[in-house]
Amino acid sequence: MTRDYEAVYIFDSTLEDGAINDKLTKHHALLGARDEIKLDHWGRRQLAYKIKNKETGYYVVARFQTEPKALPEFERSLKLDDSVLRHLISLHEHELGAPPMTEEQLAARRAREENDDDED
Numbered sequence: 001m002t003r004d005y006e007a008v009y010i011f012d013s014t015l016e017d018g019a020i021n022d023k024l025t026k027h028h029a030l031l032g033a034r035d036e037i038k039l040d041h042w043g044r045r046q047l048a049y050k051i052k053n054k055e056t057g058y059y060v061v062a063r064f065q066t067e068p069k070a071l072p073e074f075e076r077s078l079k080l081d082d083s084v085l086r087h088l089i090s091l092h093e094h095e096l097g098a099p100p101m102t103e104e105q106l107a108a109r110r111a112r113e114e115n116d117d118d119e120d
Contacts, residue, residue, distance in 0.1 A: 006090055051085045
């Protein structure tokens with residue numbers, strides 16, 4: 001059974017973009033993901049505090065589907081890579097923000113708004 005995951009990586013900012021993409025490809029090959037891995041490169045940013053004596057890092061967010069049994073080897077690979085300053089892998093359950101409203105909830109909201117307008 002595959003699950004949706006989201007991973008955030010902070011790479012050493014001194015790496016070139018091509019080297020970061022090569023490392024991502026190498027690490028993601030361990031996942032055996034069936035679908036395409038969606039990457040969002042946030043780029044170089046100031047860290048809130050020093051990590052491994054670095055003040056800036058290159059941020060990447062990845063979304064993928066994989067079997068849970070593939071994660072231990074994937075995490076081991078990330079931990080052994082000195083250019084990965086930090087990483088966080090979590091289940092991706094839904095988009096950020098409020099969940100979409102059902103038709104009933106939308107109708108109730110419209111009715112409340114109309115009642116509020118009538119009272120004014």
